[in-house]
Amino acid sequence: MRLLRHGLLTGPILGALWSLVVATTVAVAMSLFTGDAFRPTLWGGLLAGVALGLGCLRFGGRQRLVVPLAVALGLLALSAVAGIGALEIGEGSAPLAAWTGRVATLGFTGLGLWLILEELRPGTITRHEFEEAVIRFLTGFGYIFFTAIVLIPFYVMVMTSLKNQAELMANPLDFTIDLSQGAELFRSYSELMTEYSFGRYLWTSFYVSVLTVLITLAFAIPGAYAVARLRFRGQALFSRSILLIYMVPMIVLALPIYIAFSMTGLRNTIFGIVLIYPVTTIPVALYMLQGYFRGLPAEIEEAGLMDGLSRLKVIWQITLPLSLPALASVSLYVFMIAWNEFLLAFMLLDDPSKYTLTRGIASLNSSEVPRQHLMAGSVIATVPIMVLFLGLERFMTKGLTAGSVKG
Amino acid sequence: MTDATPPTGTGPLAKREARLAWGLLFPTLAAVSLVVILPLLAVFWISFKPVTLADLRPPTPIVREDIRGDLEAPGDAATLRYRLRNSSQDQPIRGVTLSDAWPDGLEAGELDPACAIADGRLGCDFGDWEGGQRVTLQIPVTATETYLAGPPATDSPPAMTGSATNVLTSFDFTAENFVRVFDGDEFWSVLGVTLFYTIFGTLGALIMGLFAAMLLNKSFKGQGILRGLYLFPYVAPVIAVAFAWILLFDPFSGSANALLLQMGVTSQAINFFGERPLALIMVTLFEIWRYFPLSFLFILARMQSIDHDMYEAADMDGASPFQKFWYLSLPQLLGILSVLFLLRFIWTFNKFDDIFLLTGGNAGTRVLTVNVYEQAFALSNIGAGAAVAVVIFCCLLLFSVFFFRVMSREEGL
Missing domain, CATH: 1.10.3720.10 (MetI-like)
Known part of the structure; x- marks a missing residue:
């Protein structure tokens, strides 16, 4: 390790690694955006990385942007003329795409290294400086890595829904969209809405989720208040068993529920679904709410009691208004669970006129339905929950941390 | 003046509080036990039973009624036919009966010995049926003026009763599911x-x-x-x-x-x-x-x-x-x-x-x-599925014991 702590070694090594990371990222991004053949090269990447890594070192301790800029321009010329560079560009790529790729690779490599190798001089460096540089490298890598793995599946989902089967089979990487098609672009969506009655599924999912939220709250608020505030025998046992119930896997319960519903004729009814969803969410909601109620100062409620309010009035007039943010979080979280629920809907609903959205998507998963329909269905299910989530992110995050150890 | 002592035991206030607590918790308790505890017990029960998907529909007697021949003028003869069968191929049904409204003015010929017409109703008692049993009732009928004025005989749906042993509620148990699962x-x-x-x-x-x-x-x-x-x-x-x-x-x-x-x-x-x-x-x-x-x-x-x-x-x-x-x-x-x-x-x-x-x-x-x-x-094979579910549940109990140990140390819960 000590040997590594020399600017002339740390710089090129981090440079080489960073260059490979950037080249791979740019290659993947360009491939997915244009459909042309881009690929990172090992030796070209190493060469560019080492050169830029050396160029970005702070010679004489001063910041001179000239050196790395000159190195970068040299490398750009090399890749354009001789074709030696971190990025190998396939024949037949559009010149604009090719140049964007080259410039982006060198630009991001250079910019990243300039930041990573901040204050790194050629010569022995301290452990502190060395580790800081490594951490800056890892941070940069982390941002790229996480953003890529999160975005790529969603990008593929949206873009696939806008294309047709033949185009997809021809070049699975070509996600370019022919904007001149206009409204034709959304053909999958309109077909889903008209032929596959996804409009109805959306509505069913929506009102089932809202009903689930309302019923859950109606049960969980009094229960949570009792567990959090009132003293009674068995209180401790109770708060534990909530958590325990919350751990019983749905598939274990789904079996007897399926049997019971088959025998009573509740299978294939929305009523049955509305009956069963809240029960899966009540323990979660109870657990989240009781945590919040415990955090409220008891003195305010006691003041209310002293002034002659009954307990129920205290809950209604004092506790609930104070816990509106928590109620919002819980509602959102429960809504999300109900909206995304798949297992019960899949097992209990067979009649296409009663499908929820997730069940509807599951029914699209057959070889007769083109896959852009499947993806369009997925987008239809994802967008509302995302919009809700981004719009109310503050509540959502709080809700998630408060009780959502459940998956 | 007596010495002031702190109250012992639960006072009326504490009792009232506890009562309120249970009152508030009752709906949740009821719902959760209905949908969590009960199914859990059911899973244990089913895991010891030889149940398959087909057993979920208990065997029932099924009837189809039709009339062979036209009844257009008084004195026309035809055959009223009831085709009956046991919906299950292997489960018996006990005490099978058939009952159907008998239209006014329809004269029946020779009746099956199991059947009788009384008070405007046809009633039959078939006793016990084997699995897969089929019965066809043929009743020769003659129409009269009164019949022709009313609705045809096939308008009233025939009703059938009969009880079958449901595997789910019977008391025969088997360990075969677990043997299958672990085998x-x-x-x-x-x-x-x-x-x-x-x-x-x-x-x-x-x-x-x-x-x-x-x-x-x-x-x-x-x-x-x-x-x-x-x-x-x-x-x-x-x-x-x-x-x-x-x-x-x-x-x-x-x-x-x-x-x-x-x-x-x-x-x-x-x-x-x-x-x-x-x-x-x-x-x-x-x-x-x-x-x-x-x-x-x-x-x-x-x-x-x-x-x-x-x-x-x-x-x-x-x-x-x-x-x-x-x-x-x-x-x-x-x-x-x-x-x-x-x-x-x-x-x-x-x-x-x-x-x-x-x-x-x-x-x-x-x-x-x-x-x-x-x-x-x-x-x-629902029974085998339930047996796997029981295995899952047992693993889970094991984990949660461990979990609560750690949890109470970490979170003071």
Whole structure:
């Protein structure tokens, strides 16, 4: 390790690694955006990385942007003329795409290294400086890595829904969209809405989720208040068993529920679904709410009691208004669970006129339905929950941390 | 004057409070016991019974009524026919009866000895039926004026009764389900797959979450956006992201394969979700991808509550960044990490949707939960499915005992 702590070694090594990371990222991004053949090269990447890594070192301790800029321009010329560079560009790529790729690779490599190798001089460096540089490298890598793995599946989902089967089979990487098609672009969506009655599924999912939220709250608020505030025998046992119930896997319960519903004729009814969803969410909601109620100062409620309010009035007039943010979080979280629920809907609903959205998507998963329909269905299910989530992110995050150890 | 002593026992106020508490809890208790406790007991019950999917519909007598011949003028003759059968091929039905309204003015010829017409109703008593038994009743009838004025005989639906033993409620038990479940190598391979999936899925999500939390544990512009973005995999419906993954990694038209081919990593397309042991690794990666946001959120919340002074003191003492992480942050996070690990472990163990949607339990990815579905619905053996469910539940009890030990130490719960 000590040997590594020399600017002339740390710089090129981090440079080489960073260059490979950037080249791979740019290659993947360009491939997915244009459909042309881009690929990172090992030796070209190493060469560019080492050169830029050396160029970005702070010679004489001063910041001179000239050196790395000159190195970068040299490398750009090399890749354009001789074709030696971190990025190998396939024949037949559009010149604009090719140049964007080259410039982006060198630009991001250079910019990243300039930041990573901040204050790194050629010569022995301290452990502190060395580790800081490594951490800056890892941070940069982390941002790229996480953003890529999160975005790529969603990008593929949206873009696939806008294309047709033949185009997809021809070049699975070509996600370019022919904007001149206009409204034709959304053909999958309109077909889903008209032929596959996804409009109805959306509505069913929506009102089932809202009903689930309302019923859950109606049960969980009094229960949570009792567990959090009132003293009674068995209180401790109770708060534990909530958590325990919350751990019983749905598939274990789904079996007897399926049997019971088959025998009573509740299978294939929305009523049955509305009956069963809240029960899966009540323990979660109870657990989240009781945590919040415990955090409220008891003195305010006691003041209310002293002034002659009954307990129920205290809950209604004092506790609930104070816990509106928590109620919002819980509602959102429960809504999300109900909206995304798949297992019960899949097992209990067979009649296409009663499908929820997730069940509807599951029914699209057959070889007769083109896959852009499947993806369009997925987008239809994802967008509302995302919009809700981004719009109310503050509540959502709080809700998630408060009780959502459940998956 | 008597000495003032503190009250002992429960006073009226405390009693009232307890009563109110139980009152408030009652709806929840009732609902939960109806849908959690009762089904749990039912699972135990069913796991000892030889139940198949077909047994869910109890055997019933089925009747079809038609009339052969035309009744158009008074004196016309025809045959009223009832075709009856036992819906089950092997289960007997006891005390089968048939009853149907008999129209006014319709004259019946010779009746089956089991039947009689009284008070405008036809009533038959067939006694017990074997499985698969069929009976055809033929009643010669003659029409009169009164009959022709009313609705035809086939207008009133015939009703049948009869009771059959329901396997679900009878008292014959069998241990065959458990024998089936534990028999053979399949169970152990399923258990092995479950453990692999659970352990690596949990650890992976935890480590990724820790890494993501460290990235975002500083304020900069766009931090909120990135945080929202990193939660996407968890918030999106599982069915949508699972299908997106399947499409992305499709062996024929998947972008991932196309990319790998283009980069020269592989020379031929890889069937990510169809090959052993790659499929298991892929579903584990999916699990990590989908649930790292949760660990990330929890760890970030804990990180932001760590006292900053400590780090300044460490800086003064010349600690390097890695030392600060190893000796200061990690010990502070150990509590939340262990709680998260246990909870996520249990939840990953319980996970059904993800694997079911990605591979359907094929290509060596069958975990216990998918096995429940496979046994109960694909193989139509509900009893065996319930037996697997009982095994899952027992494992779970074991975990939760352990969990509450750690939890009470860490959270004081």
